[in-house]
Amino acid sequence: MYKFLILFFVLQTASAQDEFYYLKQCDKQDPNVNKCLQRSANVLLQHINYGIPELGLSEPEPIVIDEIGISLGSGPDGYRASFRNIQAYGVSNLTITQVRSDIPSNQFQFTFYIPKISAKAQYESSGILILVPATGGGDYWGEYEGVKAKVYIKATPTDKYGRTYLNLDQVKMDFSVKNIKMGVDNVHNGNTVIQAALNLFINTNSQELLKEMKPALKKKLVGLISNFVHTLFDNIPYDAWIVSQEY
Numbered sequence: 001m002y003k004f005l006i007l008f009f010v011l012q013t014a015s016a017q018d019e020f021y022y023l024k025q026c027d028k029q030d031p032n033v034n035k036c037l038q039r040s041a042n043v044l045l046q047h048i049n050y051g052i053p054e055l056g057l058s059e060p061e062p063i064v065i066d067e068i069g070i071s072l073g074s075g076p077d078g079y080r081a082s083f084r085n086i087q088a089y090g091v092s093n094l095t096i097t098q099v100r101s102d103i104p105s106n107q108f109q110f111t112f113y114i115p116k117i118s119a120k121a122q123y124e125s126s127g128i129l130i131l132v133p134a135t136g137g138g139d140y141w142g143e144y145e146g147v148k149a150k151v152y153i154k155a156t157p158t159d160k161y162g163r164t165y166l167n168l169d170q171v172k173m174d175f176s177v178k179n180i181k182m183g184v185d186n187v188h189n190g191n192t193v194i195q196a197a198l199n200l201f202i203n204t205n206s207q208e209l210l211k212e213m214k215p216a217l218k219k220k221l222v223g224l225i226s227n228f229v230h231t232l233f234d235n236i237p238y239d240a241w242i243v244s245q246e247y
Contacts, residue, residue, distance in 0.1 A: 020240040022047035028103045028242050037099040040241065041110060049092050055235050062087040063224070068216040070209065072127075079127040083140055086121040090114060103242065106155040106166060114147040123184065125198075136194055138187040146178025151225060155233065163237040171226045173218060180206035 024043050026036035051058045065086040072079040091114060098111040124137040151173045155166040182202045187195040202209060 020236060022052050023236065023241055025240065026242055028244050033103065034099045034101055037101060037108070038096050041096040041099065045092075045094065045096070055231055057231070060092045062089050063091050064088075065217075065220045065224075068213055068220060070212040070216075072212065077128040079125065081123055081125040083121040083123045086119055088117050088119045090117040106157065108153045110151045110153070112149055112151070114149075115145065117144045117147055118142070119144070136188040138195070139185045140182070141185065142180065142182040144177045144180055147175060148178075149173060149175035153229060157238060161237075164239065165237055166233040168226060168229050168233055171222050171229065173222055173225060175218075175221075177207075177210060180210060182206055182209070 022044050024036065024040035026033055026040055030036060048057055048060055065088070067082060067084045068086065069080070069082040093116075094112045094114045096110055096112045100109040100111075101107065119140075119142040121140045122137065123140040126135045151171065153168065154170040155168050157164050158167050159165075183199045184195060184202070187198070
């Protein structure tokens with residue numbers, strides 16, 4: 001009878017892990033638990049690239065952001081630009097490079113690296129840019145190399161369906177980009193003067209422009225990350241990811 005109970009427990013544990021094949025289980029008492037969480041996160045990302053139907057997650061690209069805007073200068077002639085239907089490619093190549101955690105308080109910080117992100121969008125602008133009237137629109141493109149980011153997550157446990165799950169309380173993030181190339185094409189009315197002026201300004205001041213875009217971009221990205229984490233926390237019980245082994 002004793003051997004039967006042990007076998008039943010082992011089979012039940014294996015079955016539970018098979019259900020969550022896209023995760024690696026980590027022991028909270030493991031002194032190297034952060035390394036385990038890093039491996040688990042990377043395993044999850046690898047599966048997401050092919051889709052996880054059980055979570056309603058399909059292939060992740062492109063990442064779509066509806067709109068962000070920038071403002072340079074003040075007054076009626078200040079330059080304003082909005083970027084719509086932003087589609088980003090390359091985000092799925094991200095790698096988690098470090099995890100820091102405070103498991104008792106359910107706080108996690110993930111550091112990750114993306115070699116290159118390519119983006120395209122439609123833009124509209126108004127105002128004066130380097131002494132040239134820049135009212136118009138067209139196609140925007142960008143290439144961002146060496147993207148580093150940190151995402152902080154805080155959660156609280158809750159009981160659901162007889163098991164413990166996590167509720168997302170807070171998400172914060174920040175990022176940096178090592179190299180940036182940006183430009184505009186197909187400027188409305190075929191104005192080559194405006195197009196040349198915009199491309200000169202954009203590529204000469206790419207990091208400054210990113211700094212102007214950052215607040216709006218971070219807000220949009222936090223929303224996307226929050227939706228993603230909500231999906232995970234709503235569908236994955238805590239003990240499928242983090243367990244406490246008895247030694």
